Amino acid sequence: MRKFNIAIVGATGAVGETILQILAERKFPIESLHCFASENSVGDTVSFEGRPVALGALKDFDFRDIDIAFFSAGREVSLEYAPIAAAAGAVVIDNTTAYRLDPDVPLVVPEVNAEKIAEYTKKNIVANPNCSTIQLMVALKPIYDAVGITRVNVATYQAVSGTGKPAIEELAAQTAALLNAQPIKIEVYPKQIAFNAIPQIDDFQENGYTKEEMKIVDETRKILGDDKIQVNPTAVRISAFYGHSEAVHLETKEKITAEKVKKLMRKAPGVQLMDEHKDGGYPTAVGDAAGTDPVFVGRIREDISHPLGINLWIVADNIRKGAALNSIQIAEHLAQDYL
Numbered sequence: 037m038r039k040f041n042i043a044i045v046g047a048t049g050a051v052g053e054t055i056l057q058i059l060a061e062r063k064f065p066i067e068s069l070h071c072f073a074s075e076n077s078v079g080d081t082v083s084f085e086g087r088p089v090a091l092g093a094l095k096d097f098d099f100r101d102i103d104i105a106f107f108s109a110g111r112e113v114s115l116e117y118a119p120i121a122a123a124a125g126a127v128v129i130d131n132t133t134a135y136r137l138d139p140d141v142p143l144v145v146p147e148v149n150a151e152k153i154a155e156y157t158k159k160n161i162v163a164n165p166n167c168s169t170i171q172l173m174v175a176l177k178p179i180y181d182a183v184g185i186t187r188v189n190v191a192t193y194q195a196v197s198g199t200g201k202p203a204i205e206e207l208a209a210q211t212a213a214l215l216n217a218q219p220i221k222i223e224v225y226p227k228q229i230a231f232n233a234i235p236q237i238d239d240f241q242e243n244g245y246t247k248e249e250m251k252i253v254d255e256t257r258k259i260l261g262d263d264k265i266q267v268n269p270t271a272v273r274i275s276a277f278y279g280h281s282e283a284v285h286l287e288t289k290e291k292i293t294a295e296k297v298k299k300l301m302r303k304a305p306g307v308q309l310m311d312e313h314k315d316g317g318y319p320t321a322v323g324d325a326a327g328t329d330p331v332f333v334g335r336i337r338e339d340i341s342h343p344l345g346i347n348l349w350i351v352a353d354n355i356r357k358g359a360a361l362n363s364i365q366i367a368e369h370l371a372q373d374y375l
Contacts, residue, residue, distance in 0.1 A: 043126065054360035055364065056083070064371075071092065099124035100124045107129070114130050122161055129162050137255075141158070144259075147177065153373075171331045183290040188284065190270075192280060194281075195277055198280065214230055277326075281350070308331070
């Protein structure tokens, strides 16, 4: 495989740092690496494979020699600069909300719909889904293919790293303050996050759901190519640093047993089954998912309240599989099959 010229926009954020880490771990074939962050960061460095890489000025950069550009610096940056990079010939893998629902931009989870990457040529952009949607789709796709799914009820329990570094710092600071009987500062979230659960992620919409919840609805339908599937989400922020958890209740088109679902999960790409009926025989975000690549699935059982119901517990590292790794898997497909 030839080597590729890579750009990372948002290289100092939680996702950008993890992209750098995983590119090195997976030995992605890189010819040159160009990194960008805020204007104030120009001249600073990030580390890649033990060597410093200087942060450049995005507004002055010429993308004509770039093969793949990872964008993870926020929606507004992507809206302004991703089309510039794409027009110059770079394939943009965007990790923001900017292009996910654009009909001309494929929304891809490689274990689920890798074939959609071929549609990148319409705008030279591939969108990375929301972190909660990614782990949900990896686990649900085998069931969807086997017996169909008519309805998804999902409650997410999401780590603060999904909001970024300021939220990580706020949880750490509030925790330290409370443990030392000191007053806390509330800045990032509308209420105290330490030792708490906040049933709001992103802004409320007219229908009473939040933007985060509606992302799960819209992205699930686009990824599965099924506008009829019903999705009912509740998104909750909890006081974990890394790893999102989801309690999922499915209604399938045909009856499927818990044992059959377990069999599907054992074979599913990207999934690690952890399902034993004993204390600790299930995955957790902190103990299992954080810092790892798989989507973990456990607590699989038939719904005692519905003849076609199946329940699952799904956890994954929201920064790795929910963002950085998924982006790099897309890049690997591009490198192997398209570029």
